[in-house]
Amino acid sequence: xxxxxAASPFLPLCQRLFPxxxxxxxxxxxxxxxxxxxxxxxxLLLYPSGITQxxxxxHPLPAPDVAAQLPTGSKPPVVxxxxxxxxxxxxVLLRRNLAQHGRQHVESLNYSPLTCDIRTAAELxxxxxxxxxxxxxxxxxxxxxxxxxxxxxxxxxxxxxxxxHVRTLVTLGTPHSGTRVAPLMNAHPIVRQMRPGSAVIxxxxxxxxxxxxxxxxxxxxxxxxxxxxxxxxxxxPDLLAQNVRVSGVGHLALPVHPAVATGIxxxxxxxxxxxxxxxxxGGLTVA
Numbered sequence: 189x190x191x192x193x194a195a196s197p198f199l200p201l202c203q204r205l206f207p208x209x210x211x212x213x214x215x216x217x218x219x220x221x222x223x224x225x226x227x228x229x230x231x232l233l234l235y236p237s238g239i240t241q242x243x244x245x246x247h248p249l250p251a252p253d254v255a256a257q258l259p260t261g262s263k264p265p266v267v268x269x270x271x272x273x274x275x276x277x278x279x280v281l282l283r284r285n286l287a288q289h290g291r292q293h294v295e296s297l298n299y300s301p302l303t304c305d306i307r308t309a310a311e312l313x314x315x316x317x318x319x320x321x322x323x324x325x326x327x328x329x330x331x332x333x334x335x336x337x338x339x340x341x342x343x344x345x346x347x348x349x350x351x352x353h354v355r356t357l358v359t360l361g362t363p364h365s366g367t368r369v370a371p372l373m374n375a376h377p378i379v380r381q382m383r384p385g386s387a388v389i390x391x392x393x394x395x396x397x398x399x400x401x402x403x404x405x406x407x408x409x410x411x412x413x414x415x416x417x418x419x420x421x422x423x424x425p426d427l428l429a430q431n432v433r434v435s436g437v438g439h440l441a442l443p444v445h446p447a448v449a450t451g452i453x454x455x456x457x458x459x460x461x462x463x464x465x466x467x468x469x470g471g472l473t474v475a
Contacts, residue, residue, distance in 0.1 A: 267317065338360060
C-alpha cells in the first residue's frame with residue numbers, strides 16, 4: 189500500500205535553509221498541520237448533519253453515478269465508527285469512496301457523546317452489528333473505526349465474542365496501547381480508559397486464542413493525539429494483524445484523505461493468512 193504525491197515546490201528552498209532531515213520534517217509537519225486545520229474547519233460545518241442516527245434500510249444504497257462502478261459480489265456490509273466527541277459526519281468522504289468501489293452497503297453508527305465506558309459502548313455496538321447482520325442477511329461485517337471508535341470495536345471483537353460477526357477491523361489512529369496525550373482531560377472517564385495501563389487496555393493485552401477477526405491498523409508518524417506514536421499499532425501475539433504506517437497526515441486526516449481511503453479499501457479486500465503475529469510491513473506515503 190504505497191501512494192506517493194509530487195514533492196512540494198518549496199522543498200529545495202527549505203533544504204538550503206535547514207538541515208536535510210529537519211527540512212523534510214518541517215515541510216511535512218507544516219503541510220500536515222495545514223491539512224488538519226482545513227479538515228477541522230470543514231468538519232465543524234458538517235458536524236450538525238451527523239448528530240442524528242442515519243435511517244436504516246435492509247437494501248443497499250443506490251450506487252453513485254460514476255463510470256467506474258465496480259461489482260459488489262458478496263462483500264459484507266461496512267460499519268463506520270467515529271472517534272471521541274465526534275459523529276458519523278466524519279465519514280462522508282470515506283463512505284462515498286467505498287460506495288464508488290463496490291461497497292454499496294455502508295452504515296455509519298453514532299454512539300452517544302455522553303458515553304463514559306468503552307465496555308458499555310462495545311456492548312451496544314454488538315447489538316447494532318447483530319441487527320445489521322439480521323437485516324442484511326450477512327453473517328459478518330467489516331468495521332472501520334477512527335480513534336476511540338477503533339478501540340470500542342476491538343473490545344467488542346476481542347472481549348465480547350464479536351469475532352463471530354466481524355470479518356475485518358480497520359482502525360485509524362486508535363490508541364491500542366493507550367495514549368498519554370492531553371493529561372488535563374483525565375476528568376473524563378473514557379479518556380482515563382484510553383490511558384496506558386488502564387483496566388480496559390490491560391484487558392486487551394490478555395489472551396485471545398482463536399480470534400477470527402483480522403486487524404489492519406493505520407498509524408501516522410504525525411499523529412498529535414498518539415503518545416507514543418506506536419500506540420496506534422496492534423501488538424498482540426494471538427491476533428492476525430497488520431500495521432500500516434502513514435506518512436504525511438495527522439489524526440483528523442486519516443478518515444478523510446483519499447490515499448488512506450485507497451489503503452482502507454485494499455485492507456478490506458485482502459484475506460490475510462499465516463501465523464497469528466503482528467506484521468509491521470506496509471507503508472503509505474501521502475506527503
